[in-house]
Amino acid sequence: MTENIKKQLEYIEKRKHRAFRRELAKEELDKILPAIYNKNLSYMKRAVLRLKLFLEYETPVILPNTKIHGLRTIVEFPDIYAPGEMDEIKKTGYVHEKGKVTNLAWNVDTVLSEGLEGRRIRLMNGKKQDAEFVECANETIDFTEQFADRYAEALRKHGDSEHAEMISRTVRYGAKTCAEALQLFRILHFTLWCSWCYHNTVGRFDQWLYPFYKADKERGVSDEEILEIIEDFFLSFNRDSDLYYSLAWGDNGQSLVLGGCLENGETAVNELTYLSLEAARELRQIDPKINLRVDKNTPDELYEKGTELTKIGLGFPQYSNDDVVIPCLVNWGYSAKDARNYAIAACWEFIIPNVAMDIPNIGGMPIAELVRNAIVNHLLECESTNELLEFVKDELRNKAKEMTEAVKNLYMEPSPIISLLMKNCLENGRDISEGATYNNYGFHGTGLSCGADQIAAVDSLVFVKKVVTKERLLNGMKTNFKNDSDLRYMLRNYADKMGRDSNANEIGNILLGLFADSLEGIKNERGGIFRAGTGSAMYYVWHGENLGATADGRDAGDYLPANFSESMFLTKSGPFSVLKGFSPENLKRTSNGGPLTLELHDTVFESEESIKKVASLVKSYILMGGHQLQLNAVNREKLMDARLHPERHQNLIVRVWGWSGRFVELNECYQNQIIKRVEFKI
Secondary structure (H helix, E strand, C coil): CCHHHHHHHHHHHHHHHHCEEEECCCCHHCCCCCCCCCCCCCCCHHHHHHHHHHHCCCCCCCCCCCCCCCCCCCCCCCCCCCCCCCHHHHHHHHCCCCCCCCCCCCCCCHHHHHHHHHHHHHHHHCCHHHHHHHHHHHHHHHHHHHHHHHHHHHHHHHCCCHHHHHHHHHHCCCCCCHHHHHHHHHHHEEEEECCCCCCCHHHHHHHHHHHHHHHHHCCCCHHHHHHHHHHHHHHHHHCCCCCCCCCCCCCCCEEEEECCECCCCCCCCCCHHHHHHHHHHHHCCCCCCCEEEEECCCHHHHHHHHHHHHHHCCCCEEEEEHHHHHHHHHHHCCHHHHHHCEEEECCCCCECCCCCCEEEEEEEEEEHHHHHHHHHHHHHHEEEEHHHHHHHHHHHHHHHHHHHCCCCCEEEEHHHHHHHHHHCHHCCCCCCHHHCCCCCEEEECCHHHHHHHHHHHHHHHHHHHHCCCCCHHHHHHHHCCCCCCCHHHHHHHCCCEEEEEECCCHHHHHHHHHHHHHHHHECCCCCEEEEEECCCHHHHHHHCCCCCCCCCCCCCCCCCCCCCCCCCCCCCCCCCHHHHHHHHHHHCCCCCCCEEEEEEEEECCCCCEEEEHHHHHHHHHHCCCCEEEEEEECCCCHHHHHCCCCCCCCCEEEEECCCCHHHHCCCCHHHHHHHCCECCCC
């Protein structure tokens, strides 16, 4: 790590950059609000005006020691909707989250090569179907360039005319070096956040930067110099990350993808793959989050480099298995070329760069709840597990119909800034909010292991061993085991569990298949499909809080396991058994995204051989057919101490669901769930 990077890192960790932040003054708001609430303007024009004003009110700040400029100074800026307007929209339309275009991976390599003037040429040579869109896109190019010019002028005042000229030129005409490409990306990324297009992903970083890397190498630039500019770039994500707040600081979607394959199927791992891992290891910051695409041919060295990040407690990289994910995407209708180019959304959902307007997190299928419903309402009439599964199938199909109907008449705010950066929008003269080549929706499947474990408990204890009667089980669930703690103990400790060598693993596979079946053949109003997945996001809290006691021994109101993970009651099992249980065949039909999250006790990493052992563990999951994996290096005693003495653990990082955050800054409900997770040793 160079001295410049060390100084930057210290500057950020001491949060000195926050001294430049400000709230908008009343007199400023008095000018801004009437302008963007103007009912004579369409929502598209309001969105453009809001972004224009935001950038105009921003103050360019030149921080010391950095070569990648762009610091947000305004803490909050008004939205485009006057009081009551969003309520009116919701009366006739479905609004996903905030109604913004989010979770897209844009056409980074092309945009960085040709600059905004290159995008303008595409716009003016396009079909021009929507005159308003063409006007708004042109204006967006103008004021984004003007914003870059203001940074250039600030640099000139600091005596850096060379860098100033570079920013103005690059934003217009594209980049030729790594430094130019990363600075241009920073300007565009900054602008996207200012437009309220949150959860902006970085895409396939080692792929889109690689042409600039090769050009730099031909000019004699060393890997050490390129590593420094990458670290500079990575640090830029941490300057404003606390302002990009979703459910907690860290849940901001600033994720990048490394590795994987090229369009022809050959490996895409290159020198930048390893340099990026080295940068993340040296910096130890929660942004950007690293995702590694791997397959059966991935070299051990890459797994070991990834494990070094896990060892230092970053909660990433997250691993995605091309051998499972790509076939699933192709089966869903993506071309092989596009499927091989997949990236990761804010957390872990699989998205297609450049050409997709997918919404991969449009809802959560409450699998644990639906299984409970089937047991409570129909167990007495069942004589076998297969009969019970028929009722589970009905529950899933009915819920799928309800959920797919609920997301019709989608409202999505126009976004000319995103449209400028995607493929085909400019050529077709149409805003990205109206759709793209792919327009699929994704449903998380929450509480999968809880659902499988409930059925497995009925199968093993009621139908096979006959040690629990149907009536006793149902009464225990109804009363939250109030007068039958022995039953709760038996369900938690002696019933079959997914992740232990038992029938529960196959039941989990069957459940995944039924989930996929429930969505099969259903189209959304944009002609897309509904993709089934194994994630949970915040639903593991939300769906758990309102769920009664379940047949696996879980108490009413307790949280569910996060994502595609084992029960928090799992005993008599080890990490390899969990990996085996969570690599079922039907993942090839349910790869919307959602990783197995495995908690490894931090003492696992004490020996020199630990890196190789954990790397072998990860590789084993990939070879078994697992689709996605993330590891946490945790210590329950340390977590408990952090609850009592947060001042001692300011830099304690944990994986929450699809993102990493500082433990002491998490909401109490997320802290509690992480503390309860099963810790493994190997």
